[in-house]
Amino acid sequence: MTSTIEAEFSKAEIARGEALFKGGCSFVKGVVKIDGLPTDGKPEICFAGRSNVGKSSLINALTGRTSLARVSVTPGRTRELNFFTLGKDKALYLVDMPGYGYAKAARGEVRKWQTLLKNYLRGRAELTRAFVLIDARHGVKESDEEMLGLLDETAVIYQLVLTKMDKVKPAERSAVITATTEIAGKRPAAYPGVLATSSITGDGIAELRAEIAGIAR
Numbered sequence: 403m404t405s406t407i408e409a410e411f412s413k414a415e416i417a418r419g420e421a422l423f424k425g426g427c428s429f430v431k432g433v434v435k436i437d438g439l440p441t442d443g444k445p446e447i448c449f450a451g452r453s454n455v456g457k458s459s460l461i462n463a464l465t466g467r468t469s470l471a472r473v474s475v476t477p478g479r480t481r482e483l484n485f486f487t488l489g490k491d492k493a494l495y496l497v498d499m500p501g502y503g504y505a506k507a508a509r510g511e512v513r514k515w516q517t518l519l520k521n522y523l524r525g526r527a528e529l530t531r532a533f534v535l536i537d538a539r540h541g542v543k544e545s546d547e548e549m550l551g552l553l554d555e556t557a558v559i560y561q562l563v564l565t566k567m568d569k570v571k572p573a574e575r576s577a578v579i580t581a582t583t584e585i586a587g588k589r590p591a592a593y594p595g596v597l598a599t600s601s602i603t604g605d606g607i608a609e610l611r612a613e614i615a616g617i618a619r
């Protein structure tokens with residue numbers, strides 16, 4: 403699985419990614435209102451995905467910690483933008499967004515969250531790239547399409563990241579990557595190139611770190 407993506411990164415880029423994440427990742431704040439966003443102008447990246455896509459596990463795998471992003475107990479419960487600083491210089495923010503596509507959330511709560519999300523995406527010059535996580539077993543679902551549509555509309559550059567690749571049979575992996583790459587290719591704000599990851603085997607984690615380190619430079 404990694405052979406298709408490993409080629410895209412040099413050893414130096416992989417090492418830069420490793421160094422960035424070795425520098426630490428610490429929680430700064432949970433933002434519930436737009437006026438609570440950090441104002442220091444640091445570039446930021448965000449992680450979005452459907453509830454249960456494996457976002458917490460991926461963030462924990464990236465940062466090498468076991469409990470930085472709480473592995474979800476009640477999906478969709480936390481409606482905040484969680485800000486973390488990355489690296490020893492704390493030069494970049496990593497923003498963990500609440501999982502979407504969870505039907506049981508109260509309607510009023512969903513509306514409040516959607517307003518925050520839209521305001522954030524529309525006005526946030528610091529937001530350099532969004533990583534949208536896609537469960538490799540399920541592919542791009544309707545709620546993912548909605549998120550991608552919102553990112554296209556707000557002109558936020560995003561990249562698709564497949565999660566749980568270990569759950570896909572080896573013979574089917576390249577087809578899953580190709581299908582997802584094709585979907586990204588048709589969307590206006592999508593960054594070309596899909597990353598395939600597994601938080602269980604660690605596949606694609608070094609490459610995702612390298613991708614993020616490339617943004618931080």
Ligand code: GDP
Pocket residue numbers: 451452453454455456457458459460472473474477501565566567568569599600601602603
């Ligand atoms: P979140 O709701 O998106 O934060 O998802 P979690 O990280 O809480 O993961 C949801 C479920 O998927 C949990 O049961 C995880 O153990 C499982 N999971 C997450 N990542 C992987 C992975 O890479 N491979 C496999 N097999 N399971 C995973």
